[in-house]
Amino acid sequence: MKLLEVKNLKTYFDTSKGQLKAVDDVSFDLDYGEALGLVGESGCGKTTSALSICRLLPKEGKVYGGEILLEGSDLAKLSDDEIRRHRWKxxxxxxxxxxxxxxxxxxxGDQIAEAVMLHDGLSKADALKRAGDLLELVEISRGRVANYPHEFSGGMKQRVMIAMALACNPKVVIGDEPTTALDVMVQAQILNLLEKLRKELNMGLILITHDLSILGETCDKIAVMYAGKIVESGTVADIFENAKHPYTKKLIGCFPNVEKEKRIPDGIKGAPANMLHPPAGCPFHPRCEMAAEQCRVEIPQQKKAGTSHQVACHLAEV
Ligand SMILES: Nc1ncnc2c1ncn2[C@@H]1O[C@H](COP(=O)(O)OP(=O)(O)O)[C@@H](O)[C@H]1O
Ligand SMILES: [Mg+2]
Known part of the structure; x- marks a missing residue:
């Protein structure tokens, strides 16, 4: 049994301008100790996917369909009270x-202890001890429990947030752009820490980012999202060495390769799809140089491109 299986998830926002299909038929799975990178430009539905899994959507957002199977049982079927028991734990x-x-x-120390007490029902003394243990887990000396946030660097504060996320030994941790606000060196340290922890603790990690380049060394597999859909998914090697979708290829071309000659990233021309009025057919077709007539009218379905590799593009050769 998989640790987490998201099947055909549909999360829509009912707005004054109409219904916005932020997550539209998204499926992926995650094993114990495995890391999945969820990547795509801003607005493609990454955060909404995460919020749907933990039922933390704002009130205008609703899961309209799909299953969220945690060790086989469907979180989407639980009441708000029942899901609260799964969150954090x-x-x-x-x-x-x-x-x-x-x-x-x-x-x-008090802030971590408070989180621990809230979710685990430990006494204050035990929670403070656990706070020290958690700090050590994220490589901060336990003596720092007495410090205040302003005495910590940005990277250390983010480690504290990771410590809090780990407070109740969760099976799945979702990091939504956990390093975006940090400089490159600190970003690498935090990613290494997450990598180490998920292996040590055998937890599943979903790493959400707009920056594909950080996923190569931190994840086992990658799902590329565009306009509420997964357009390509596969192992890190499938995606980096054998990308099939024109959007994935553009994302890869978007970051400079330091080993080859210096290259100015050219970005992806055009704006992401307007999610209230998405284009007909393949949502990427207005930005795709290869787009053919079929792409303008027919939504591409997932095709198998390898054992674990799937792509939703009419023109991709598989
Ligand atoms: N509360 C909301 N009400 C209406 N639309 C929303 C709301 N939150 C997000 N959206 C829309 O849902 C889409 C997906 O957003 P989001 O999941 O935040 O994307 P990402 O995390 O990939 O940047 C976007 O088009 C965004 O504008
Ligand atoms: Mg987001």
Whole structure:
């Protein structure tokens, strides 16, 4: 049995301008100790996917269909009260910019202890001991429990957020752009830490990012999202060495390769699809140099391009 299986997830926002299909028939799975990278430009539905899994959507957002199977049982069927018991204990999220949410007037140990007490029902003394253990887990000396957030660097604050996410030994951790606000060196340290922890603790990790280049060394597999759909998925090697979708190819071309000659990333021409009025056919066709008539009218279905490699493009050769 897989640790997590998301099948045909559909999450829509009912807005004053109409229904917006932020996540439209998305499927992926995750094993114990495995890391999945979910990548795509801003607005493609990454955060909405994460929020759907933990049932943290704003009220205008709703899961209209699909299954979210955690060790075989469907989280989408649970009541709000029941899902609360899974949050933090089974699945926890590190949100984008979470480190800025630390309370400036409370020391780090008390803040972690508070999270531990809330979710695990430990006594204050036990929770404080656990806070020290958690700091050590994220490679901060336990003596720092008495420090306040302003005494920590950005990278250390983000480690504290990771410590909090791990407080109740979750089986799945979702990091939503966990390193986007950090400089490159610190970003690499945090990613290494997440990599080490998911292997040590045998937890599943979903790493959400707009930056494909960070996924090569941190993930086992990658799902590329465009306009609410997964357009290509496969192992890191499938994606980096054998990308089939024109969008994935563009994303790869988007970051400079330091080993080859220096290259200025050219970006992807055109804007992401308007999700309220997505184009007919393949949502990427207005930006795709290869687009043919079929691409303008028919939504491409997933095709198998290898054992674990799938692509949704009419023109991809598989
Ligand atoms: N509360 C909301 N109300 C209406 N639309 C929303 C809301 N939150 C997100 N969206 C829309 O859903 C789409 C997906 O957003 P999001 O999941 O945040 O993308 P990503 O995390 O990939 O940048 C976007 O078009 C965004 O504008
Ligand atoms: Mg997001």
């Amino acid at each position: 089974d699945i926890s999220v590190i949100f984008q910019g979470a480190m800025n949410a630390l309370n400036p007037v409370m020391n780090i």
